[in-house]
Amino acid sequence: MPSLMQGLSGPCLYSFRRKLRYGWSYNLERGFNVRKAILDVDTGIDDALGIMLAIRSGELDVLGITTVNGNVSLETATKNTCKILDLIHADPSISVYPGASHPLLRNPVFEHRVHGQDGLGGALADMHPSGRADLSGFGPDFIIEQARLYPGEVTLIATGPLTNVALALAKRPSLVHELKEIVIMGGAVQTYGNITPVAEYNMYVDPEAAQLVLQAGFPRLTLIGLDVTRRALLTSEHIDTLGESEIANYVRQSTSDYMQRYFERNGVQACAMHDPLAVATAIWPELVETTRYYVDVETRSELCDGQTVCDFQNRLQRKPNVEVGLKVDAEEFISRFIYVLRGTN
Numbered sequence: 001m002p003s004l005m006q007g008l009s010g011p012c013l014y015s016f017r018r019k020l021r022y023g024w025s026y027n028l029e030r031g032f033n034v035r036k037a038i039l040d041v042d043t044g045i046d047d048a049l050g051i052m053l054a055i056r057s058g059e060l061d062v063l064g065i066t067t068v069n070g071n072v073s074l075e076t077a078t079k080n081t082c083k084i085l086d087l088i089h090a091d092p093s094i095s096v097y098p099g100a101s102h103p104l105l106r107n108p109v110f111e112h113r114v115h116g117q118d119g120l121g122g123a124l125a126d127m128h129p130s131g132r133a134d135l136s137g138f139g140p141d142f143i144i145e146q147a148r149l150y151p152g153e154v155t156l157i158a159t160g161p162l163t164n165v166a167l168a169l170a171k172r173p174s175l176v177h178e179l180k181e182i183v184i185m186g187g188a189v190q191t192y193g194n195i196t197p198v199a200e201y202n203m204y205v206d207p208e209a210a211q212l213v214l215q216a217g218f219p220r221l222t223l224i225g226l227d228v229t230r231r232a233l234l235t236s237e238h239i240d241t242l243g244e245s246e247i248a249n250y251v252r253q254s255t256s257d258y259m260q261r262y263f264e265r266n267g268v269q270a271c272a273m274h275d276p277l278a279v280a281t282a283i284w285p286e287l288v289e290t291t292r293y294y295v296d297v298e299t300r301s302e303l304c305d306g307q308t309v310c311d312f313q314n315r316l317q318r319k320p321n322v323e324v325g326l327k328v329d330a331e332e333f334i335s336r337f338i339y340v341l342r343g344t345n
């Protein structure tokens with residue numbers, strides 16, 4: 001065993017140690033050939049935690065991060081993404097590509113009440129991000145370019161409104177077969193919404209984009225909605241177990257107001273890990289149980305725009321298009337998340 005560990009370093013060694021702790025079998029090939037991924041984010045508080053999980057897990061080769069208007073403006077989302085990458089000392093080769101500055105047809109709907117004016121709950125307010133943002137690039141073009149470069153290899157993890165993905169599909173419809181898969185944080189199929197009574201925020205902000213993406217024909221599209229993310233709760237007790245570190249302090253500060261808002265609405269003092277659970281599903285699919293259904297998004301209703309309508313009984317007799325997340329091993333997810341954030345790589 002020591003001789004094997006001597007040959008490992010950085011994320012590989014970290015991945016190896018983590019698997020030992022969890023008693024997972026070590027897959028030598030996968031340990032070195034991590035999955036290629038692109039994150040598409042509107043960096044507010046939980047996107048930031050998802051980015052940290054994606055990069056620090058050592059399980060993903062993050063090719064780049066695209067940003068989109070959503071919780072905050074495109075400019076703020078881009079700046080926040082750069083700050084988070086700097087905070088976790090992410091590889092300098094990971095660049096940030098701004099994408100859509102507004103939904104396809106609608107006006108932006110910011111969530112400053114939940115994520116704070118700056119989108120990070122006031123944490124990192126004094127940090128000046130380094131020059132990771134590629135302002136000459138365009139998020140949807142980066143997605144297209146990488147999928148063409150590595151056909152069938154790239155997992156796209158989208159944790160904001162789906163405007164960038166829709167624009168990429170409009171420009172290159174064959175993207176549906178060039179990506180390996182797409183994992184989306186969005187929707188609510190059996191539960192109530194978090195922006196309207198029936199709509200989840202990402203779907204509500206750009207329902208036309210969401211509909212285009214869901215109907216595009218992706219062979220593997222997984223929807224991680226409020227049905228599972230509301231069960232994945234990070235509490236202040238969990239955060240205490242992160243100990244004292246720059247990252248722990250950031251998590252504590254950024255989630256403080258968010259937890260209060262969540263308490264006012266839901267009666268639980270916790271941070272719902274919406275976006276990190278989507279990232280975790282891309283890394284460890286066994287954490288979420290999915291079932292394949294036909295799902296569409298409402299775009300023409302006064303009360304229900306952005307609602308994800310899931311045809312559980314196949315009443316519309318359409319071909320299932322979405323792997324819908326319905327059950328989650330929340331305890332295991334949280335423990336892996338904490339382990340990764342506490343890690344030393």
Ligand SMILES: [Ca+2]
Pocket residue numbers: 041042043044046047070071159160275
């Ligand atoms: Ca988000």
